[in-house]
Amino acid sequence: MEVLHSFVCDLCDKKLLHDPAKGHIPLGWKMKEIYLKNLLLCRICSSPGQFNGGPSIRIQDLFEKKFGEKY
Numbered sequence: 014m015e016v017l018h019s020f021v022c023d024l025c026d027k028k029l030l031h032d033p034a035k036g037h038i039p040l041g042w043k044m045k046e047i048y049l050k051n052l053l054l055c056r057i058c059s060s061p062g063q064f065n066g067g068p069s070i071r072i073q074d075l076f077e078k079k080f081g082e083k084y
């Protein structure tokens with residue numbers, strides 16, 4: 014029987030049900046350190062295009078909304 018856990022993106026709050034037996038985090042999701050915080054990012058937030066020479070405007074905006082800190 015599958016045991017699904019709810020994973021939530023630390024930036025955009027996207028939720029995904031995932032069976033940890035199939036990988037400790039969902040496929041395409043990544044742990045990433047942004048401004049000294051270790052965050053779980055969904056496939057969209059962790060895509061290489063969002064980190065082309067530093068976090069994109071989108072990432073910076075989401076980070077500011079979530080943590081109230083601007084960088």
Ligand SMILES: [Zn+2]
Nearest residue numbers: 022025055058
């Ligand atoms: Zn996300």
